[in-house]
Amino acid sequence: MCEYCGCGDPHRVSVDLRGEILAANDRQAAHNREHFAAHGVLAINLMGSPGSGKTAVLEATAAALGSRARIAAITGDLETERDAERLRAAGIPARAITTGSACHLDAGMIHEALHDEALHGASLLVIENVGNLVCPAVYDLGQDFNVVALAVTEGEDKPLKYPVMFRKADLVLVTKTDLLPHLGLSLELLDDAIARVMPAPAVFRVSARTGEGMDRWFAWLDAHLASRPGPDRAHAAFGHRHG
Amino acid sequence: MHEYALMQALMDRVGEEAAARRALAVHRIVVRIGDLSGVEADLLESAFEIVRAGTMCEGAALEIERVPATWVCSGCGQPVPSGGRLQCGGCGFPARLAAGGEILLGRIELEVP
Numbered sequence: 001m002c003e004y005c006g007c008g009d010p011h012r013v014s015v016d017l018r019g020e021i022l023a024a025n026d027r028q029a030a031h032n033r034e035h036f037a038a039h040g041v042l043a044i045n046l047m048g049s050p051g052s053g054k055t056a057v058l059e060a061t062a063a064a065l066g067s068r069a070r071i072a073a074i075t076g077d078l079e080t081e082r083d084a085e086r087l088r089a090a091g092i093p094a095r096a097i098t099t100g101s102a103c104h105l106d107a108g109m110i111h112e113a114l115h116d117e118a119l120h121g122a123s124l125l126v127i128e129n130v131g132n133l134v135c136p137a138v139y140d141l142g143q144d145f146n147v148v149a150l151a152v153t154e155g156e157d158k159p160l161k162y163p164v165m166f167r168k169a170d171l172v173l174v175t176k177t178d179l180l181p182h183l184g185l186s187l188e189l190l191d192d193a194i195a196r197v198m199p200a201p202a203v204f205r206v207s208a209r210t211g212e213g214m215d216r217w218f219a220w221l222d223a224h225l226a227s228r229p230g231p232d233r234a235h236a237a238f239g240h241r242h243g
Numbered sequence: 244m245h246e247y248a249l250m251q252a253l254m255d256r257v258g259e260e261a262a263a264r265r266a267l268a269v270h271r272i273v274v275r276i277g278d279l280s281g282v283e284a285d286l287l288e289s290a291f292e293i294v295r296a297g298t299m300c301e302g303a304a305l306e307i308e309r310v311p312a313t314w315v316c317s318g319c320g321q322p323v324p325s326g327g328r329l330q331c332g333g334c335g336f337p338a339r340l341a342a343g344g345e346i347l348l349g350r351i352e353l354e355v356p
Contacts (some may be wrong), residue, residue, distance in 0.1 A: 010267050010354050015260060017348045021253045045289065085254035104245055135245035138281040138346070167340065192328070199317070199329040199337035 025139055028107035032142025035114065036125070039228035042221070043125045045141050047165060048149035049158075050131030053175035055083045056208040057149060057217070058126055059090040064218050065124070066091055069225055072122035074113045076105040076130040083128060092126075093118040104135035107142055123225060133162040144224070145170040152176050156189040163197040171202045178207040190233060246282060249346065250290035254300065255296050257351055261299050269303040271352035277343040279312040284309060312343030 020026055036043045046054050055075075062071055073094040075083040084096035095116045097109050111125060119125065127143060129136040132134045137146075145188065148169040150158060153176060172194060174187070187205065195201050204220070206213040253274065261269055276282050284307045291305045314323040318336030323329060331340040 010356055012270060012352055013264070013355050014350055014352050015264070016350050017256065017260060019256070019348050021249055021256065021346050021348050023256070024252060102245075102248065104248075106248070134281060138245055138249070164279055167279055167344075194331070195328045196326065197329070199314075199339065 008072070009120065017114045022139070025107045028111055029037060029140035029142040032107055032111055033144075036142060036144065041122055042144075042224050042228050043123050043127065043141075043143045045127045045129060045136070045143035045146050047129045047133075047136045047146065047148065047169075048175075049133050049151070052079040052131065052149040052151045052154065053208060054128050054131070054149045056094065057084050057175060057206065058087055058128065059209065060208040061126075061218065061221070062087070062090040062178065062216055063090045064214065065221060069221070070114065070121055070123045071126065072124070073126045073128055074105075074110060074119070075128040076109075076166040078102075078130065078136065087128075093122070095119055099130060099196075103130055103132050104139050105129050105141060106139045108176045111140045123228070132163045133158070137168045145198060147171045147173060149173045149175050150190075152180055152183060152185050152187075152190075156186060156193055159190075159193040159197045166194060166197040169198055169200075172198065174203060174205045176207060176209070177212060244286055244290070246264070246286035247290040247293070249282060250287060250294050251268065253348060254294050254298065256348060258298070260351065261353055264353055266299065266353040266355050268354040269351060270354060271299045271304050271306060271350070272300065273306045273308065273349040275308045275310055275345045275347040275349055277345040278314040279343040280344055280346045281342060308349070310342050310345050313341045314338040316340045352355060 037218050043206045046052050071092050073087050075094055076099055077083060078099055081096040084094040087094040095118060097105060097113055097114045127141055147167050148165055150172055152174060194203055204213060204216045206217055257269060257272060268351040276284055295301050312325050314325060314329060316323055316331035316336050317332060317333045321333055323331055323338035
């Protein structure tokens with residue numbers, strides 16, 4: 001017994017917390033998702049290795065869809081605003097998040113970036129995640145779809161080596177197919193590897209450089225944009241207050 | 244290495260609970276990590292060594308329960324083996340991850356007054 005207040009000696013208790021370790025991130029992601037839905041924004045989390053061609057795909061997407069979709073982007077890199085600068089040059093308002101040493105974007109970073117007025121009014125928001133096939137897969141950002149860019153130069157076995165990323169993917173863009181004549185890559189083996197880590201494989205083979213195969217990607221975006229509320233119903237996208 | 248950020252989130256959650264119960268110390272933290280969660284147990288342990296210094300968790304044991312990946316058919320519910328194509332051999336439906344994606348905080352042991 002404690003001699004001061006009679007509260008009893010310290011003792012051990014077991015508490016069952018039973019919850020997601022990333023519950024705080026998940027709450028923030030749900031909040032982002034509500035914003036996207038309320039403002040009629042299609043949000044894509046574009047992931048992939050460094051150099052997998054994410055930015056090039058977006059540049060080509062801007063050129064093709066620019067007249068029928070208002071595209072904005074958030075880019076994540078450890079250092080520099082280079083990707084954001086490339087996208088701005090392609091006509092996409094872009095906000096760069098430099099993470100310092102963090103290997104992924106989280107939902108809180110996205111929420112903060114959404115307050116950037118340059119992004120307001122978008123109908124398609126692409127979050128170009130930090131180039132990394134591991135960490136970004138763990139964090140929900142509030143996106144509608146996860147799209148993974150995988151360059152043909154990465155080899156057939158990448159999906160088997162990084163199964164979590166492909167398990168979370170809704171669509172895989174096999175990029176840089178214009179380089180295939182210079183490589184010994186088997187697209188059949190690559191498809192097979194994807195099917196072993198992605199339950200419902202959706203794969204488009206594209207070349208942002210030549211435009212080959214990009215129509216399927218544009219049609220996929222068009223279809224999902226069409227299933228969102230139109231621009232009339234969406235007001236100044238992302239502009240919001242917190243109570 | 245996202246395990247460090249993950250461990251920070253874990254410590255925040257444990258810290259909240261410990262404060263709410265006016266705990267004097269944390270003795271044990273049990274987490275459940277799926278083999279297909281994207282989290283490495285070894286790296287999580289290393290991160291724990293770093294973040295626990297000077298906190299209420301300084302003397303705590305971190306217990307990591309690994310959860311193997313289990314796929315089942317999204318149609319008929321029959322098991323679909325890992326390693327092969329993630330499609331049901333019977334009905335052709337895509338497999339669904341039934342277990343192995345967990346990043347869960349389970350039980351903690353606190354010393355309370």
